[in-house]
Amino acid sequence: MKTMRDIKIYERKHKRLISRGDKDQAEMLEARKPRMHFQHIIKERYPSFVDCLKDLDDALCLIFLYAKFPTHEFLGNERKTITACQKLAYEWMLYCSVAKMFKKSFLSIKGIYYQAEIMGANITWVIPYQFTQKMPFDIDYNVMNTFLEFYEQLLSFTLYKLYTDVGLAYPPKRMDLKSTDGSKVNLKTVKEMQAVALEKLYGKEAQDKKDISEEFMNTPEYTQMIQREEAQEKIRNLFKNNVFFLNREVPRYSLEFLIPAFGGDYGYEGEESLYTIDSKEITHHVMDRKINESKMQFDVKRDYVVPQWIYDTINNQIALPVSQYKPGAPPPAHLSPFVDNKMEGYLPKRQEEINDLKGITEEVYEPEIDDEGEGEEDKVEEDQQMNDEQGNKFDDESSEEDEDEEEAKRELEKKQRMKSKLKKSLEKERTELGKLLMTKKQRRLYRRINYSLKRKKEFVDKLKEKRRNLEQGE
């Protein structure tokens, strides 16, 4: 409350100074501008640090979005807030890279999605592509600004904790401001920082600190844990021994953070690059155009890939064959790593291919047939009601038809019974009878579940059909 008043007073004073043309004084006053302090709210909302990490998605999305905003006098986008957001965004990306926290990344049409796992919390955020955002005018930016004010402080406190926990100084040096060739980070510095951070996170001290009792050592959970850790260690070093050369027109702003996070090296066309285009160490040449178009010497020793290869490799945690990702040709479909194919009930072809490579057989969850039958029956009933409501005209016909149908059904059923399919029909009848006994609430729930399952299935069926058509067309 007091701060609010102070802000009001500040604004009055500032306005007066500006109207007087006293810029120096105004600047001094601006520096002293009272700020809302949210530490207590942060602490209240997130009593523990992990709570805070779990709820960081929205904060990151907003800050990364603001970092791409242009300044706009009318909409109140100040240079100051945007640079502050850029700083925070940079620090966050740097942390994830240095501490090797990235888990997934996805090239969507909205931007690049990232997921990092920090202290067991999955944090997902999206960074728009490197374009200046077009600012729509039908939006109340004050709402976003208010959120931003809180998120800025939240993220800065979080980052402080994260950096200090891995033994780094906060705030880190801004490499992106000093670089002469537009690179965001200096690979060398990142490697140095990584050494410090990883030592702190996974080094000996950290292992000793875990203090595992001997009883636990013998349990299967422990072996599982060890296995998991080993697997993660492997993922962290997914790109070990790989040196990428990032050509122009490749999202360097993203890959610069991602590649080191998986243990890889990279070079680019620039003064500070560790590798030149002719370096012999380079194993992968990442480019987005046909090789012929750029006047480049083709090197047999290295693989030429499109950037999607890196993202797919990260998501699938396995080095995919390079042959499909040749620059110039349309690459294979890029799948979202955030989708649980099992629950969706549909496995895209590309995923099947990858699964083959991995040697995993993934089965798709299919809802029970019984339920579907019920759903359809409900629909039939509804239809019948609809028909009845439509008028008497059709009733005679429909009833007769129904009769015929039912008779036929009955006969069929009899046959089925004869063919020892008695059990199934009985079971079905039983569920039908059971439905009579359901309470109203249960019945509604039952209908809803069936409805959602049905919709899902319809969607999946449509996809399957389309795919079939496409394959036939090919």
Added chain:
Amino acid sequence: MPKNTTKKKTKKEEIQQEPEEVAPEQDGAPVEDPKSVEKTRKSRKRNREEQDKPREPLDIGYNSADSDDEEVLIRTGNIPDNWYDDYAEGDGLVGYDVKGEKVQKAPELQRDELDEFLRRQNDPNWWRELNDKLNNKNVKLSKEDVEMIERIRSGRFAFAEDDNDDLLYRPPENDDNPEFMHAMSDFNPKRRYVRSLHERKRVNRYLQAIRRGWLKVRTREEILQEYKKKNEQVWDIWKDESITAFRPRRLPKQIDAPKKDPPAHAESYNPPKEYLLDEKEKEEQDELEPEERLYNFEPQIFDSLRKVPLYNNLIKETFERCLDLYICPRVQRKKINIAASQLIPDMPNPSELKPFPSKVSIEYKGHDEAKVRSLTVSPCGKYLASGDDQGNVFLWDVKTGRIRHKYKFEGIVDCVRFNPNKSVLILSVVNHNHVYMIMPQKLYTRDERKDTENLIKEFKNNFIPSVDTSSTKKPPCKWEFLEQSDKDFVERDVRVKLEFEYIIKKIDWHSKGDYFATLADNIQTSTQVLIHSLSKAQTQKPFSKSKGIIETISFHPVRPLFFVCNDQQVFCYNLQKQVLIRKFHSGARMVSSIALHPKGDNFVIGSYDKKLMWFDLEMGNTPYKKMKYHSKAIRNVSFSGIYPLFASASDDGSLNVFHSQVYEDSAMNPLIVPVKILRGHGVRDKLGVLDCVFHPDQPWLFSAGADGRLLLWV
């Protein structure tokens, strides 16, 4: 008195007037009052006489109190002149002088208007003469005096010589003149131009401090930096986990915001082709509301990453997310993660609850297209009677399905019922406003014939053919015994005929087979329900008042109770005491039918709003169980006589059979389990199954449908 007062006044005046006269003369203000003008003039005059012409300027202040010695003759003081008017007329008294002696009005002042006029006419300088009342004389203004008055009036000095008086103060005309110095402001004290010693000491002290490093001088940039740093200060706020923030208890538990949906395959810049929308789907999606669309973007394929354009809606989406975060109320919902089949409640396997009717055994063909309204089974279980809305009544052989008798009535046959007495065989048929008692001749066994004829004989004895015509009250119904010669007797085997005022809808027999009740259709009178005794050939009116439109009635199978249902309630009457015992609230809007459990402790009500209610007589006035499973109105409900079964017939063309175990121990709740849904009847004119009845000693169910079918379910 007046004298005294005047004296006192004059004294006072003396004192008061003195300071007035001290007033300085040089104000130069234009004086209008002739008196004061005279005064000043006089004083000036005297001054001039006293002083020498070249006046000393310094004396201005001192000598100006010249009015001190000015003598005024009349010392009456500052009182209005007219107070002396009375005295002036007699003695010519105008006042008193300083010594207290009377002053007579001077003769020149005593001139009246006429004299004055004459004087003005004669004397050209008459205007120079003014009368000085205070001094009791006339004064002539000299030339100088007039001039002076003019000067004063025009705002100049009174004397011409004063105009160029250099000694008088004039405000400075020229500020730039260095020689001119203002007395107060232009005088700079020494401290204005000599450096302050105190200040010098202070500066020296700072200088010392800076030199020795005690004081640090910050540049402007440094100061700004410092403020900035202070603003951006961060620390580990989670370090001290023990301090949890204060949280008022009353606040509800905080609910975390749900996370955004993760991106699907379709959002990829290069999705599998099946995720793209074709033209038709696009149109479909466009028609939907934005919230209902499959995606909030359009799936697209780009063959390389560099071709992906700016996504325009991201800001809007983020904004909407912000709005959701702070506007949408958060509710914690239990997420149901169970299969739908788990929702179905547990119940015993129907196959363990056999026997119950499960399939069609015999179809009784004969009604063709007529809607079969009602059916009944004879107490012996051999015969089935049915009535349709074309007036046909058929008597069937249950086991073979043969028609044994066929009677034809006019109009709709609403209800057919066998007399439940096992020893007799009487079929009652409700047709329009008649009730016929039919004795089907061919069907009788020897005993039955005998018993039935006994009953008729008894009836005949009690029957009084001619009703007392003198009675003004019209009887609600007319009994008639048909002789063998009667047409009805020959064609329809009718022995007894009852004629009513109103159309009869329903008939219900008491279990002993003597009493029966009739229900008239849709009228609101006390004679809607009538109870008759066949053996006594009598009719009773059980209610003195109407109970609203009664939908259905039923006798209690064991006790002398009678159930009457109107739209929403069920009334239970004791027939012996003739009182209302209970009132049940069905909870339904339109009750259609009631069936009593053969033991008499429970009953079931079916309603047109698809509900079925199970009541326990001992449990209270509300249903023990309510069930809603039919998709259309329930037409009829029926209990089985010996098996724990009941069935409901509905307009949706289905019959539901329930197992209903009622225990001897009243503390145990009855067990109601659905065992079978019988589907076989069609729906016509929105009517499905119209009546159902159980076989008296088999687990068989008869049902009659609007499609004209009559089925036996075994």
